[in-house]
Amino acid sequence: MRRSLISPQNTLWQNVWGVLAAAIVIPIALLLKLVMLPFDRPMKRTPEEVEGYLRDFIEGTGEEWDWDDFVSIEIADTRLDSIRERASKFPDVGSEELNALLREAEELSSVRD
Structure with a gap:
């Protein structure tokens, strides 16, 4: 089952929670990516x-x-x-x-x- 964080079909409160969740998750994900960037290595393929x-x-x-x-x-x-x-x-x-x-x-x- 797919569910959008923000959608016209959601209630007002569902959309508010969706915005809050996005506002919390996106910065954390970006921060983790920046922290992990030095450890990214190219794939060894034959x-x-x-x-x-x-x-x-x-x-x-x-x-x-x-x-x-x-x-x-x-x-x-x-x-x-x-x-x-x-x-x-x-x-x-x-x-x-x-x-x-x-x-x-x-x-x-x-x-x-």
Whole structure:
């Protein structure tokens, strides 16, 4: 069941509590993010994992949040992170560019072997 903090369907008091909850939770969340920022580290991914994300997206076989996880988490290997960044612009780059990025990841994978 989804419930909005502030909604025209809520009573006045429900909306007041929603505003108060948002006014308390949002600053705490922002503060925690700022405190944790120095500890954020890039994800260690292999070329094979990057290949898998790209292939799943191209073929439409990935899970619901796989693509979002892939494009929004920095990768420690700068070559793979470059592929991730270029792939994150998907609607602008098109499927031909995604296939080229997949081939690039496959080349990195074959160099490792």
